[in-house]
Amino acid sequence: MSETRTSGLEIGLNAAIVAVRGDVPLILTVAGEGAGDVALPFGPFDPIRHRTLEIGLRSWVEAQTALRLGHVEQLYTFGDRGRYARAGDVGPHVVSVGYLALTRIAARPDGPEGAVTASQDVLAGAGAAFRPWYDHFPWEDWRHGRPTVVDEAILPALRAWVAEAPEDADPTRAIGRAERLRLFFGTDGAPFDEEKVLERYELLYEAGLVEEARRDRQAAGQTTCAPALPGLGRAMRFDHRRILATAISRLRAKLKYRPVVFELMPEAFTLTELQHTVEAISGRHLHKQNFRRLVETAALVEATGETSLATGGRPASLYRFRREVLRERPAPGLRLGTRA
Amino acid sequence: MSETRTSGLEIGLNAAIVAVRGDVPLILTVAGEGAGDVALPFGPFDPIRHRTLEIGLRSWVEAQTALRLGHVEQLYTFGDRGRYARAGDVGPHVVSVGYLALTRIAARPDGPEGAVTASQDVLAGAGAAFRPWYDHFPWEDWRHGRPTVVDEAILPALRAWVAEAPEDADPTRAIGRAERLRLFFGTDGAPFDEEKVLERYELLYEAGLVEEARRDRQAAGQTTCAPALPGLGRAMRFDHRRILATAISRLRAKLKYRPVVFELMPEAFTLTELQHTVEAISGRHLHKQNFRRLVETAALVEATGETSLATGGRPASLYRFRREVLRERPAPGLRLGTRA
């Protein structure tokens, strides 16, 4: 599952494969070359064997991981390997196409983090594992309010970086450092937009605070590279964390107009489980009553008639996704407002 | 500006370059090989000379057309050349990355359609020309109500196609022919969604109504290929019309949350001109008063103090884009509702 190289131009497919277990959004990772090196699963595109990029992606993912992919969506095509790419890192030239894919794993937390299901056994053999995506983006989990790492580490560091050059040197850039900080992190009265995951990551990269920035600059021969800020999550290989940021952004946006959550849910679920899944992905706390009315008025689910006893309180009605909405409404999703 | 071919895998960049003149949205096209063959401008990506795909795109576009591109955005990467691709059509394997780019041309209709501006002279030399995009998508212009071609040609033909197999044979497809017709074309009480340009085109393709479908199926060796329905606009080379459909979809969506219209407007403009440009792109008629309030409350523009006398009636105040909104609001766009 590591990059192969041939001469000439090559197309690589990178997959951000997402699942949710309980309240934890997970991303499938593979072990990189060095110790502690974590990467997204990667496969070459062979145009002879596969008619389209998506078919090629599904093919190697399903062969190597025994996972059944639900929704699959192209994210972005990168022609470069990070902005400060090392020559010789990969074959001469790899253009990589990023994909987001959703899959279902054993739904409930049935043991410690290390517990594996049948499909995960297969993965473990290849050095692959689902890991919580907030391990890589601790500043993106706002379910319990603004994360402490934002106030204690990120904002002070970014404010210092803003102070270095409040108005950006680059004249092609539409807005300066100060405004980007304000808009992307929701400071100084600006509303926080949970969809701007990529913007936040790129700001942290540009400010040199994430490990990848330090690594890339060092490789590019820059002498003065400050150490990365601690607490900013686990780095990934190449620009994989940027791809993951793109995936999270896209998924958080898509939730609102397409019923993609249900690709991550078991067949039957309670409304609270559904809410927790949406909260896990969007990184926001939602208002219970409003969420329920939203789901109800959107007619996204129907009661199965069963109830779940595993709640710890009053038993909850079980629901299933109402597939018919796809035929009825043009954009069926959870049109979350600013609060719920 | 035509496809070159070498051995091995190659990356091509296709650009949908959009401008607006008066009430007419335009797309830059180049002459293909055969007579009447129209294509999107195409250029190879050379990873040695250009660090990123976007830099590569801007480079050959600006070199060949003397156009200054504003907003540039990646659309989609296609690994195949149409679903019924002919072998040997292009070099062994070309993966093409589609881009949307916006540019400004002489704003007002200053003569017949053939009139050229300075930059268009350069284009004419390369066989390139801006042409109205609704030439390729006559069913997408709903500014004066539902287009006649929809009622007279498309709906009857699609209903016949639905009657052939109301429930789709393909079980992986979420919704059947009947529902797709209803949702994508807004029949039987479903609301019309002007953003579903790609979905509509693909439906017409699948139903075998557009010229490209006939061409591709014939090339794939299908014996029974009904002639394409007349009146369904000018076909394009390869899958370029699909790329253009993607571009229009994306632009219509983006209008609503990013101030991209202004990339197509001259420095100063009247509110009616702005409205007409938005209507031209979105293909919808907008309610004047509501549009004006929208622009005003969103604080997207500011008066220049000048007035325009070229209105044919009462002179109109001139406005310019208020760049500061980029710093103030997180998603500044024309949040068009269902009516305005």
Next chain:
DNA sequence: TCAAAAGTGTTATCCTTACACCCATGT
């Protein structure tokens, strides 16, 4: 004076947000 297009004021309706409260189960 009339046509043509600019520009304004106001109301009914729906959707979003937020509040406070009741219900059914396990311990």
Next chain:
DNA sequence: ACATGGGTGTAAGGATAACACTTTTGA
């Protein structure tokens, strides 16, 4: 009985959609 989470009704505020009307120019 009480803790825990499931589940509901309803009112305030704001945004949207639609109405009809006045103003300023050129011909």
